[in-house]
Amino acid sequence: VFEPHPTYDNLFGRIEYNADQGAIYTSYRQLRPGALHRANGGFLVLEAEKMLGEPFVWDALKRALHSRQLKMESPLGELGRIATVTLNPQVIPLQVKVIIIGARQLYYALQDHDPDFQEMFRVLVDFDEDIPLGDESLEQFAQLMKTRTTEEGMAPLTAAAVARLATYSARLAEHQGRLSARIGDLFQLVSEADFIRQLASETVTDVGHIERALKAKATRTGRVSARIIDDMLAGIILIDTAGAAVGKCNGLTVLEVGDSAFG
Numbered sequence: 001v002f003e004p005h006p007t008y009d010n011l012f013g014r015i016e017y018n019a020d021q022g023a024i025y026t027s028y029r030q031l032r033p034g035a036l037h038r039a040n041g042g043f044l045v046l047e048a049e050k051m052l053g054e055p056f057v058w059d060a061l062k063r064a065l066h067s068r069q070l071k072m073e074s075p076l077g078e079l080g081r082i083a084t085v086t087l088n089p090q091v092i093p094l095q096v097k098v099i100i101i102g103a104r105q106l107y108y109a110l111q112d113h114d115p116d117f118q119e120m121f122r123v124l125v126d127f128d129e130d131i132p133l134g135d136e137s138l139e140q141f142a143q144l145m146k147t148r149t150t151e152e153g154m155a156p157l158t159a160a161a162v163a164r165l166a167t168y169s170a171r172l173a174e175h176q177g178r179l180s181a182r183i184g185d186l187f188q189l190v191s192e193a194d195f196i197r198q199l200a201s202e203t204v205t206d207v208g209h210i211e212r213a214l215k216a217k218a219t220r221t222g223r224v225s226a227r228i229i230d231d232m233l234a235g236i237i238l239i240d241t242a243g244a245a246v247g248k249c250n251g252l253t254v255l256e257v258g259d260s261a262f263g
Helices: 008-012 035-039 048-052 057-067 075-079 104-113 115-120 135-151 159-173 183-199 207-221 223-233
Strands: 018-020 023-025 043-047 097-101 130-132 178-180 255-257 260-262
Touching: 008 035, 008 057, 035 043, 043 048, 048 057, 048 097, 048 104, 057 115, 104 115, 135 159, 135 178, 135 183, 159 178, 159 183, 159 207, 183 207, 223 255, 223 260
Parallel strands: 043 097
Antiparallel strands: 018 023, 130 178, 255 260
16 A cells, blocks of 8 residues: 555544534544555555654654554544544554655664664665666666656657667766666656647657757756856856966866756
8 A cells, every 4th residue: 555645644544523513423434544554464655755744643653563553543632632532443453564765865864863763664675776778778768768658648759769868867877887767857858858849749759859858958957057157258267178287277076956967
């Protein structure tokens, strides 16, 4: 079970109420299960960043996994903010494997600052950010691009367009012998290229559409690099790129600002 919005109620369930002339009431028919109920006996997949951004969720999840019991209750009850008598559902035995996906930085932060984390989540699967470039990976890359365009109802890509996408992927990986695993960036580029194709009333997405999409992206995100180039041309930033000098050397620096990299 994958829970895309891991609020407390969505994970642990909730008790719904009806109101009648100022009085509230409920019954066992208004018990609503959460993702942990649905995943009991199987696997539950959560996104770390979303889960940690929800109040009460992380501590309650640790308690449930540690006790192996699932109890449906309001998190506000622990704060003494609920004085209404309500249902007290029976505790359910919990047998579930929780898979948390997220950035490395979040993993290391939890590992350093939460002593319970390492005990409860002992298995780390660290995926690489790029893959080796070869005939098999290129074929899989092309198939992935084809599947994406088909699912999204976009025009097919030409072989030249796929080759240009592979070149761009290698640039994202910063290695000519590898392809980037940042598939979301490539999908976004394909979507923008398809929009440009539609404006041109053409039936396939070619390398020219990819190039125009890349150029448009560079224009949108290139404010900082353009400003630095202007300062160099105006003599505000002094860099000698020709000739010789005693006691002076130039170093190559690549700056990354958001999606823009320049240097």
